[in-house]
Amino acid sequence: MTSQNKTMHAQLTKKYADATIGPDWSIIESTAMTLMRNAAISIPVDFKDGIRDATKTERNPLSLFVLEQISENYTTAETDGRPMCGDTGLPRWYVKIGEHCPMGAGFVRLERTLRRATAEATRKIPLRPNRVHPLTRKDHDNNVGIFAPEIDYSFEPDVDWMEITTVHKGGLFGSDYRMLFPADGIDGIKRFFLDTFVEFGRRGMACQPAVVGLGIGGCKDTTMRIAKEAACLRTVGDRHPDPQVAELEEEIKSLGNRIGMGPMGFVGNSAVIDAHIEVAYAHTGGMPVAMHTFCFASRRATARINANGSVEFRSDPKWFTEHHRREGF
Amino acid sequence: MTTSPIDIDHLAMKRVDLTCPVDPAELRKLQLGDMVYLTGTIFTGREGLYKRWLDDGIEPPVPLHEISNANFHCSPAAARREDGQYDVKAVTGTASFRFGKWFNRFFERSGVKVIIGKAGLSSEDYRRLFVPHGAVYLTTVGYGLGATYGHAIRHIPAVHWLEELGIAQAMWVLEVSSMGPFIVECDAQGNSLFELSNERINAGLKDVYGDLPQPVLRRFGEVIDRQQEVI
Numbered sequence: 349m350t351s352q353n354k355t356m357h358a359q360l361t362k363k364y365a366d367a368t369i370g371p372d373w374s375i376i377e378s379t380a381m382t383l384m385r386n387a388a389i390s391i392p393v394d395f396k397d398g399i400r401d402a403t404k405t406e407r408n409p410l411s412l413f414v415l416e417q418i419s420e421n422y423t424t425a426e427t428d429g430r431p432m433c434g435d436t437g438l439p440r441w442y443v444k445i446g447e448h449c450p451m452g453a454g455f456v457r458l459e460r461t462l463r464r465a466t467a468e469a470t471r472k473i474p475l476r477p478n479r480v481h482p483l484t485r486k487d488h489d490n491n492v493g494i495f496a497p498e499i500d501y502s503f504e505p506d507v508d509w510m511e512i513t514t515v516h517k518g519g520l521f522g523s524d525y526r527m528l529f530p531a532d533g534i535d536g537i538k539r540f541f542l543d544t545f546v547e548f549g550r551r552g553m554a555c556q557p558a559v560v561g562l563g564i565g566g567c568k569d570t571t572m573r574i575a576k577e578a579a580c581l582r583t584v585g586d587r588h589p590d591p592q593v594a595e596l597e598e599e600i601k602s603l604g605n606r607i608g609m610g611p612m613g614f615v616g617n618s619a620v621i622d623a624h625i626e627v628a629y630a631h632t633g634g635m636p637v638a639m640h641t642f643c644f645a646s647r648r649a650t651a652r653i654n655a656n657g658s659v660e661f662r663s664d665p666k667w668f669t670e671h672h673r674r675e676g677f
Numbered sequence: 678m679t680t681s682p683i684d685i686d687h688l689a690m691k692r693v694d695l696t697c698p699v700d701p702a703e704l705r706k707l708q709l710g711d712m713v714y715l716t717g718t719i720f721t722g723r724e725g726l727y728k729r730w731l732d733d734g735i736e737p738p739v740p741l742h743e744i745s746n747a748n749f750h751c752s753p754a755a756a757r758r759e760d761g762q763y764d765v766k767a768v769t770g771t772a773s774f775r776f777g778k779w780f781n782r783f784f785e786r787s788g789v790k791v792i793i794g795k796a797g798l799s800s801e802d803y804r805r806l807f808v809p810h811g812a813v814y815l816t817t818v819g820y821g822l823g824a825t826y827g828h829a830i831r832h833i834p835a836v837h838w839l840e841e842l843g844i845a846q847a848m849w850v851l852e853v854s855s856m857g858p859f860i861v862e863c864d865a866q867g868n869s870l871f872e873l874s875n876e877r878i879n880a881g882l883k884d885v886y887g888d889l890p891q892p893v894l895r896r897f898g899e900v901i902d903r904q905q906e907v908i
Contacts, residue, residue, distance in 0.1 A: 388754075409690060410710060410860075417818050417825070417858065425767075425824035431754045433821035434769030474756030474764055477844050487843040520772065531893050539889040543903070546882070550906050551796035551871045553772065555820050608881045611819065612860075613796075614874045615685065645821035 373453055376512070377461050379651045379659050383514045384439065384469030387649040388431040391422050392663055394583040395559070395621065395646040402557055402618035411610030411618060415557070418611070418644055433645035436475035437516035439466050439491055440498040442581060442667060446507035450655055459499055462512075467492045478519075500573075502672050508655040513665040515580045515648045522554030522641035525572055530635055534596065537564065537637055541600055544639045545607065549619055552612030555643030556619045559584065560600060563638040566628030574626040575638035580648060581667035584622045589673075597623045611644070626668070683709055685873045694855065698746040699791050704813050707861045709870045713815050714857030718834065718850060719747040719793070723771060725846025727779035729838065731786070737848065738837050742788040744850055750776065750794030752845040754823065763833045765849065767823030770795035770816065774908040777802055784810035793859055795820045796871070799908065803867035814863035816870075829856035879904045 396419070403415045425432035441462050445451065451458070467490035470477055477489040479496045491497065524544045528536045541562065548554040561579025563571040587594040600623035610616020621644075630636060650665040688710030695703055697717030707713070720741070729735050741748075754767040773794035783789065784806070793815045798806070807814060817826070832852040839847040862870045882903055900907065 410685075410688065413690065413712075414818055417822060421819065421822040421825045424828055428766075428824060428828055430766035430824045430827050432767070432824050434751055434754055434767040434823035434827065435771070435821070436754050436767070436823075471756050474754055474766060476752060476754040476767075480843075480845075487845060489844050526892065526896075527894060529893050532890075535889045536892055539886070539892065542886060542889070546878075546903060547907055550875055550878075551908070552820060553796050553908075603885070607885055608878045612816070613871055613878075615877050643821065644819065645823075 373457065373461070375653060375657050375659065376458065377465055379653060380462055380465035380512060380514070381469055381472075382661070383512060383649040383651055384465060384475075385473055386661070387439075387514050387516050387647040388436055388469075388473055388475055389425050389429060390649075391432060391646055392583070392648055394585065394663065395644075396422055398584040398621035399557060399644065402621065406610060406616055406618040408610055408614060408616040410614045411612075411616030414611040414614065415618060431473060431475060432647070434476065435518055435645070436473075436478065437645070437647060438478055438497070438519045439469075439475070439514055439516050440500070442500050442502070442513040442515065442577075442665065444502045444504055444511040444667065446509045447503065447505045448508040448655070449510045450508070451510075462499055463492050463497065466490070466497050475516075502667065504669060505671055509652050511650060511652045511662075511665070513581065513648060513650040513667065516645075517576070517580060517647070518555065518643055518645065522548040522558065522643070523572075523575075523639060525568060525636070525638040527568075528635045528637050529633065532635060536635070537562070537596070538600070538603060540637050541639060542603065542607070545604055545619070545641070546609075548641070549607070549609050550613045552614075554641045555645065556609075556641065557611055557621045558619070558641035558643050559621050559646060560604060560623040561640040561642065562600065562623065562625045564625060564627045565630035565636065568636055570628050571636040571638040572640075574628055576640045577667060578624040578626040579640040579642040581665045582624045583664050586624065588625060589670075590627070593625050593627060597625050600625070683868060683873060685710070685870070685877065692858075697791075701790055701811050704790055704811065705865045707813055707864055709861055709864055709868055709873070711861040712858035713861060714855045715747060715859070716854050716856070718745045718852050719749050719856075720744050720851065721749045721751050721753065721768075721847075721849040723750055723752065723846060724776060725838070725842040726848050727776055727783060729842070731779050731782050739835070746787075746789050747791040747793065748787070748789045749851070750792065751817075753849055754827075755844055755849070763836060765827060765830055765833055765851070767827040768830070768851075769820055769823045769826065772796045773814070774798050777806070780806040784812055791815060793817060796908070797862045797869060799906070800863070800867055800869040800872050803863045803869060807863060808865070808867040811865065813861065813865060815859035816862040818858055818860060826856055829853045875906065
């Protein structure tokens with residue numbers, strides 16, 4: 349960097365530092381740390397209630413025993429302040445930024461802050477350092493590496509806040525993608541769901557009871573992305589505003605609980621806590637479909653940082669706003 | 678699939694407390710669905726340990742039979758404290774079928790009799806790999822009872838190969854007190870509780886699928902028979 353550039357860089361940094369959200373950029377760092385801790389330890393209340401409801405209707409003694417142990421484990425995690433699952437997942441971030449949010453130091457600084465918070469939280473909570481180089485298996489022991497953690501963005505008009513959500517999802521079993529075609533129709537989607545869920549539900553590889561997220565349409569990567577967001581960023585009981593999609597959500601949930609499977613692949617009727625579906629405009633010839641299962645270690649935490657620097661921790665990420673799902677401009 | 682006289686609708690599901698190293702005679706009494714709680718010393722191990730020892734021929738710093746005869750397939754949420762000790766807050770099982778190719782040599786050379794993990798193996802593998810060595814398989818519950826199991830850890834006497842394998846793959850020696858419940862998934866005869874559950878679920882699958890059609894575009898190597906498993 350030339351000395352002239354250095355001076356300009358210093359001036360710009362100072363200028364934007366003054367315009368940073370809230371009185372101090374460190375608010376984002378401390379909020380991110382709190383979110384990492386909350387996600388790892390406290391399961392959101394909507395999912396806990398979902399497990400409790402399943403416990404009321406499950407009749408198989410083995411499956412019932414597992415459900416009761418799951419609820420007890422939630423309590424132990426909170427009482428002891430320890431992660432509720434030993435596999436603390438692949439931490440990732442979802443950031444929703446308001447149109448008038450004073451972003452100050454900007455996105456580069458934001459990403460650096462979230463990456464630092466991920467590493468710090470991994471050491472302090474502690475989390476399992478899950479992220480390794482896929483070929484060399486090299487582990488930085490901090491859950492940070494190439495394209496890790498993922499940071500996804502969405503934007504919201506007419507508001508001045510920023511919302512940060514972290515999701516800690518496991519990553520080995522329970523997800524799949526398939527290119528279906530208009531001729532496959534709704535039945536094809538149901539069959540894809542059954543195939544995936546039965547395949548990974550056996551022996552409880554998917555760590556059900558789970559929230560099933562289906563993505564229908566879009567490009568392949570969009571299909572996978574919205575399926576994961578459907579599973580991880582909506583609350584139990586929430587229904588899609590499109591009545592046709594909402595109806596399919598109900599059907600998938602009830603179909604999943606008719607398989608005859610409970611937690612761990614034991615006999616039962618409590619495999620699906622809820623089903624969420626998101627749709628995206630697809631290629632005119634295709635109907636790609638993807639599925640993710642958010643296991644009973646359904647870890648997610650959200651905070652809204654207001655323009656004045658105040659922080660509200662929220663149990664609903666409200667990721668899918670009307671604007672986020674817009675069809676027009 | 679082997680027919681079995683075990684009635685999964687009427688499992689005793691009785692609590693069994695075992696001390697590690699576990700007496701092989703106690704293991705022969707275990708029934709599918711029993712809830713086991715372990716007290717004593719166990720050690721973690723997964724592909725890192727198996728590969729380094731059995732494929733690369735590097736001996737562990739301490740012979741495994743001197744540590745314990747119970748091997749937990751897991752890696753902990755752990756961190757080094759400033760005083761040099763380790764915090765292990767949560768542990769859960771990891772899927773065991775991935776380690777099948779090492780089991781025979783592992784049992785032979787380690788003397789291990791109890792494997793604790795996630796999702797088990799097939800009864801065919803149990804009869805081929807476990808039964809000849811008098812070993813049983815206990816499955817973790819859930820599988821996310823990280824806090825429950827972590828709560829039962831009293832002390833970390835040693836961590837081996839931490840530098841070489843990293844936190845997630847290192848061999849953690851754990852002193853535990855009533856760590857459980859672990860469900861007996863494979864007994865001394867090599868029966869599998871998961872497979873018996875599958876048999877029951879399979880009986881209703883045809884009805885659940887109804888007349889949902891094959892996708893118009895098939896895939897190479899697609900397993901059509903949903904009575905089967907993918908492990």
